[in-house]
Amino acid sequence: MRTLYQFHGGVHPAEHKQESSAHPIVMAPLPTQLIVPLQQHIGQRAKPLVQIGDRVLKGQMIGQADGATSCAVHAPTSGSVSAIEMMPMPHPSSLPDLCISITPDGADEWITRTALDYQNMNPGEVRNRLRDFGLAGLGGAVFPSHVKLNPGKLDKVPTLILNGAECEPWITCDDLLMRERAAEIIAGAKIMQYLLSADAVLIGIEDNKPQAIAAMRAACAATGFEVIAVPTRYPSGGAKQLTKILTGKEPPSGGRSTDIGVQIFNVATAYSVARAVLHGEPMISRIVTVTGNVEQPRNYEVLLGTPVKELVALTGKQRNDTQSYIMGGPMMGFALPTDNVPVIKASNCLIASSPSLFPAPPPALPCIRCTQCAQACPVNLQPQDLYWFSRGREFGKAQEYNLFDCIECGCCDYVCPSHIPLVQYYRFAKSEIWAREREKQQADLARERHEFRLARIEREKKERADKLAAKTQGSKAPAANADIDPKKAAIQAAIERAKLKRSGVTPKNVENLSVETLKEIDEIEARRTQLKQAMEKQSDSPK
Numbered sequence: 015m016r017t018l019y020q021f022h023g024g025v026h027p028a029e030h031k032q033e034s035s036a037h038p039i040v041m042a043p044l045p046t047q048l049i050v051p052l053q054q055h056i057g058q059r060a061k062p063l064v065q066i067g068d069r070v071l072k073g074q075m076i077g078q079a080d081g082a083t084s085c086a087v088h089a090p091t092s093g094s095v096s097a098i099e100m101m102p103m104p105h106p107s108s109l110p111d112l113c114i115s116i117t118p119d120g121a122d123e124w125i126t127r128t129a130l131d132y133q134n135m136n137p138g139e140v141r142n143r144l145r146d147f148g149l150a151g152l153g154g155a156v157f158p159s160h161v162k163l164n165p166g167k168l169d170k171v172p173t174l175i176l177n178g179a180e181c182e183p184w185i186t187c188d189d190l191l192m193r194e195r196a197a198e199i200i201a202g203a204k205i206m207q208y209l210l211s212a213d214a215v216l217i218g219i220e221d222n223k224p225q226a227i228a229a230m231r232a233a234c235a236a237t238g239f240e241v242i243a244v245p246t247r248y249p250s251g252g253a254k255q256l257t258k259i260l261t262g263k264e265p266p267s268g269g270r271s272t273d274i275g276v277q278i279f280n281v282a283t284a285y286s287v288a289r290a291v292l293h294g295e296p297m298i299s300r301i302v303t304v305t306g307n308v309e310q311p312r313n314y315e316v317l318l319g320t321p322v323k324e325l326v327a328l329t330g331k332q333r334n335d336t337q338s339y340i341m342g343g344p345m346m347g348f349a350l351p352t353d354n355v356p357v358i359k360a361s362n363c364l365i366a367s368s369p370s371l372f373p374a375p376p377p378a379l380p381c382i383r384c385t386q387c388a389q390a391c392p393v394n395l396q397p398q399d400l401y402w403f404s405r406g407r408e409f410g411k412a413q414e415y416n417l418f419d420c421i422e423c424g425c426c427d428y429v430c431p432s433h434i435p436l437v438q439y440y441r442f443a444k445s446e447i448w449a450r451e452r453e454k455q456q457a458d459l460a461r462e463r464h465e466f467r468l469a470r471i472e473r474e475k476k477e478r479a480d481k482l483a484a485k486t487q488g489s490k491a492p493a494a495n496a497d498i499d500p501k502k503a504a505i506q507a508a509i510e511r512a513k514l515k516r517s518g519v520t521p522k523n524v525e526n527l528s529v530e531t532l533k534e535i536d537e538i539e540a541r542r543t544q545l546k547q548a549m550e551k552q553s554d555s556p557k
């Protein structure tokens with residue numbers, strides 16, 4: 015029996031999971047239009063590979079990974095590219111980003127799909143294929159999976175954790191996936207274990223999901239993987255919190271989980287890895303919980319790019335008191351400014367929000383320094399101090415108090431008797447610090463450029479002065495050069511060129527060679543000359 019550890023703090027909000035978990039997953043039908051953003055992951059936006067009017071097949075790469083931290087995007091169905099333009103994104107600001115719109119042709123015609131014989135492939139090649147299959151973490155962070163599946167200099171990551179905790183209220187997409195597709199999740203975990211050379215695979219699931227736990231245990235038989243039921247307490251599904259519960263270890267402040275020999279992935283990511291490697295299917299769909307103020311809450315398998323408006327319409331007649339849609343859960347999610355945005359890799363849940371389900375919080379009152387927020391904080395921060403520093407724009411102080419360790423879980427908000435929107439203050443402080451950092455980097459770059467320009471002007475001035483001085487010197491002392499025979503000088507220069515050529519050194523790179531290397535070249539040359547002379551002597555001597 016594995017010993018479980020406790021993380022500090024946490025809360026237990028009303029779960030609201032039963033509403034959507036009572037029905038099996040259904041495949042959402044083809045929408046009228048698919049809007050596929052090129053930036054659905056952390057890192058560089060994918061580069062478009064298609065043009066307006068192109069016919070594309072289901073699973074065809076339409077955006078190529080651009081850089082080390084990037085991954086591809088694919089056509090979710092067959093059809094024609096109708097637009098490549100800036101469209102509103104599912105983000106609190108709904109700021110637009112570059113999207114490829116596809117009008118489905120209804121044929122849903124796949125590309126040729128080929129499974130990978132991953133155990134007979136170089137792990138680096140498998141990772142590149144995962145990048146090209148568009149694999150990104152489906153737990154919400156959407157970090158490109160091929161990067162996380164690279165142990166790098168470590169050779170191995172001893173412990174792989176699959177996160178099936180799904181601790182946020184209302185969300186049930188991972189629960190249903192584990193109940194219905196456990197075998198493929200485990201197949202994906204085996205591939206991940208292979209790529210990380212992990213010794214142990216631990217699967218953490220909150221104990222409010224007994225069916226998922228049973229299905230995953232059955233699928234794990236004879237694998238050596240451990241399925242562990244963890245106490246239901248928000249945010250047990252946070253990467254650091256689940257790692258602490260299962261291993262007792264915590265990454266250092268500002269560090270990564272690999273610093274303590276652990277890599278963690280969402281169960282849905284493992285499922286997608288199996289679909290990609292074993293079936294040749296890129297990431298073109300995901301399971302989305304649609305719940306809240308809707309007639310038929312449930313989970314859908316949804317093509318990425320499906321408009322939110324068309325997805326929520328599947329749940330029945332829309333209710334008039336729906337105010338907005340929350341993407342993610344009520345603790346860490348955000349209200350979408352419009353439903354005219356697409357489902358993306360990060361869209362695990364859509365909650366139709368109404369005043370009766372989510373009443374507006376009462377006006378914020380002054381902080382009474384009750385420290386309830388500190389008791390609830392799972393990262394052991396002092397939220398009330400961070401609040402004062404953020405509010406007072408003392409950003410340096412906020413950083414000293416580890417603002418960037420805050421996972422924005424909302425536990426402090428949840429317990430604050432003064433109803434202070436604490437997380438909003440932390441987000442504000444973080445964005446201000448990032449903006450200042452960007453400004454500083456730009457200023458440093460501009461200063462470096464200016465200094466470089468001044469140095470170049472100075473160097474050119476000196477070179478001109480030296481040339482002029484040499485010319486003047488030359489005209490004043492013709493006798494000094496008179497001794498040099500131009501023919502001899504040309505022969506000497508030709509010899510020098512030949513020496514360099516034989517030694518593999520070109521005039522371009524000779525400047526970069528060390529004194530020792532140049533000495534070695536001279537020695538080799540001297541020996542070559544001696545040998546040549548000896549051979550000539552021999553050939554001259556009588557036979």
Ligand code: SF4
Nearest residue numbers: 381382384385387430
């Ligand atoms: S819970 Fe609210 S009122 Fe209490 S210390 Fe924290 S911020 Fe202040």
Ligand code: SF4
Nearest residue numbers: 391420421423424426
């Ligand atoms: S939002 Fe940040 S400060 Fe508040 S409880 Fe969560 S981790 Fe702690």
